[in-house]
Amino acid sequence: xxxxxxxxxxxxxxxxxxxxxxxxxxxxxxxxxxxxxxxxxxxxxxxxxxxxxxxxxxxxxxxxxxxxxxxxxxxxxxxxxxxxxxxxxxxxxxxxxxxxxxxxxxxxxxxxxxxxxxxxxxxxxxxxxxxxxxxxxxxxxxxxxxxxxxxxxxxxxxxxxxxxxxxxxxxxxxxxxxxxxxxxxxxxxxxxxxxxxxxxxxxxxxxxxxxxxxxxxxxxxxxxxxxxxxxxxxxxxxxxxxxxxxxxx
Numbered sequence: 001x002x003x004x005x006x007x008x009x010x011x012x013x014x015x016x017x018x019x020x021x022x023x024x025x026x027x028x029x030x031x032x033x034x035x036x037x038x039x040x041x042x043x044x045x046x047x048x049x050x051x052x053x054x055x056x057x058x059x060x061x062x063x064x065x066x067x068x069x070x071x072x073x074x075x076x077x078x079x080x081x082x083x084x085x086x087x088x089x090x091x092x093x094x095x096x097x098x099x100x101x102x103x104x105x106x107x108x109x110x111x112x113x114x115x116x117x118x119x120x121x122x123x124x125x126x127x128x129x130x131x132x133x134x135x136x137x138x139x140x141x142x143x144x145x146x147x148x149x150x151x152x153x154x155x156x157x158x159x160x161x162x163x164x165x166x167x168x169x170x171x172x173x174x175x176x177x178x179x180x181x182x183x184x185x186x187x188x189x190x191x192x193x194x195x196x197x198x199x200x201x202x203x204x205x206x207x208x209x210x211x212x213x214x215x216x217x218x219x220x221x222x223x224x225x226x227x228x229x230x231x232x233x234x235x236x237x238x239x240x241x242x243x244x245x246x247x248x249x
Contacts, residue, residue, distance in 0.1 A: 002098035005046045006038040007089060008065060010035040010105050012053035013078035016217040021105045023221075026228055028238045030215070031056065032063045034105040036236040039064050046098065052076035063238065065232065083197050087186070090191060095210045102184040108224060109233045110182045118183045118205045129199025130186030134177040139230035142166060142173050160224050172210065177204060178207050182211030
């Protein structure tokens with residue numbers, strides 16, 4: 001079995017939801033559910049949180065993740081590409097890992113079974129450098145437009161078609177998938193060989209239901225609370241620290 005490390009990115013500078021990664025959701029910080037999912041998947045040799053914040057590091061450790069170093073602030077901006085903090089992490093590990101998974105804190109409804117299934121799928125797809133979570137688009141690019149002054153044109157060229165996509169029914173359009181941030185797993189070699197986190201050949205991991213639900217803003221946060229309240233979604237069970245969060249003063 002190849003060695004696998006789970007990397008949980010959690011920078012401090014969330015602009016649309018303040019302190020998003022450690023904001024309480026159903027009694028625990030959002031970050032706790034990513035840590036719990038990774039630990040309970042029982043496929044990772046190590047679960048590491050990459051953060052620039054001592055406060056976030058303390059929370060991550062409290063829930064069972066390793067935080068062997070802090071990420072430099074310049075690698076934790078709103079525009080910092082993932083490959084930078086991934087490379088930073090690998091340069092500081094004493095051990096070598098064959099594969100790495102990015103388990104983002106912003107997808108609370110992704111359970112450990114998603115991580116296990118994703119790893120199994122990548123190992124069964126030897127031609128792929130990585131696997132990435134995707135789902136069917138709801139807003140098809142065939143019906144998107146680009147504004148040009150007082151007029152507009154289709155985003156995708158459709159002159160060759162008998163019936164333009166923007167004039168057809170959704171069911172008649174070719175299936176298109178959009179990435180979500182529920183899961184990424186890649187062979188570590190692609191980082192040094194291609195300078196990317198995904199390599200050249202990417203396999204699709206099809207998420208189901210709300211597995212790909214991502215919290216980006218306050219509206220998403222409120223929707224997550226409503227989904228939990230209605231009982232249509234579940235969170236990974238946090239076993240490491242059963243006490244409420246934040247701790248009492």
